[in-house]
Amino acid sequence: MLDSRRNIALACALSALAGYVDGVGYLHLGGLFVSFMSGNSTRLGVSLAEAQWWPAAQALGLIALFVAGAAAGSLVVLGGGAERQPRLLLIEAVLLGAAALCHAFGMSGLAIAGIVLAMGLENAVFQIDGGAGLGLTYVTGALVKVGQLLAASLNGGPRWSWAPNLLLWAALVAGSAAGALAYVRINLAAIWFAAGTALALAAIVAAAVRRSRA
Template identity: 75%
Template sequence: MLDSRRNILLACALSALAGYVDGIGFLHLGGLFVSFMSGNSTRMGVSLAEGDWQPAAQAFGLIVLFVVGAAIGSLIVRSRSRYCQCWILLVEAALLAAAGLCHVRGFPQAAIAAIVLAMGLENAVFQIEGSGGLGLTYVTGALVKIGQLMAVALTGGPRFGWVPNLLLWAALVTGSVIGAGVYLRINLAAIWFAAAVAFALGAMLAMGARARKD
């Protein structure tokens, strides 16, 4: 899926967006994540072992919302429209904008719910019907692929096949730095910038898809 410059740039932009949003969510939730469900699953397990039910329930709720978002994204993919990537990003933008509105209206829990749904949804951007697609809001898989493709390079394979996955990881880290920095200045209102980026990316993809059709 990281087989063209267009896909690499789009994946890195979306990974940076996810890192930005996750940086905001991590600070707002005090150590839980809005896109990294492995971390939330570990936190839930530790809390259950300690008998600390409230954090365990909170982590579980985030996991459920993320799965629902991923399911919504997959339903959009199954529509088989040439505009499905555009629709995924525009729905994501709408959810992030809804989160911004919920923050303004004083409903922080609803804001977080909308953000988590958006992060689950984003992972369907590179999904091909019948497959799991490319994870964009977490980079454990990308790090594994970096190591695996480095081994391939050392044994005579493509010398730089690992670079796209490194860029994906670097984009997420960069996004999280920016997101955390903005959150520390304007709190959850930082999510408006993420909504604007998602909308811009969705609009660009829509124009590209229309141009290819013409």
């Protein structure tokens, strides 16, 4: 799916957005994640082993919300239509904006729920015909592909085929750093910037879709 400059740019922008949101969420939740469910799954297992039931319930709740968001995103994709990418991004922007509003009114729990749903939904942006698609809120798979494609390039394959996946990883790291810096300064209100970014991306992608159909 990272087969064109447009797709690479959009994927990196969304990975940076996910990293930003996860940086904010990680600091707010004190070590749990809003988009990295492998980390939450590990925390769930460790908490269960240590009989720490409330941390285990928190991790499980975040995982369930993320799955619900991913399912909602897939339903949008399965609905078809050329506008599904901008539609998904618009829904993500609305969820993040609602989360920021919830925080402004002192409902941080609801804010986190909206953020996690948005992160699950984002992973459907590059989903095609109900397939697994491209993970945008986690980069373990991208790093595996960097290693595999790097080995292929050393064995006579395409020289730079690994670079897009490395860019995806770098974008998430940069976004995480930006999110952490924003959270330190303005707490969960930092999500307003994420909502605005998602809305801008929705508008850009919608315009690109219209141009391609003209």
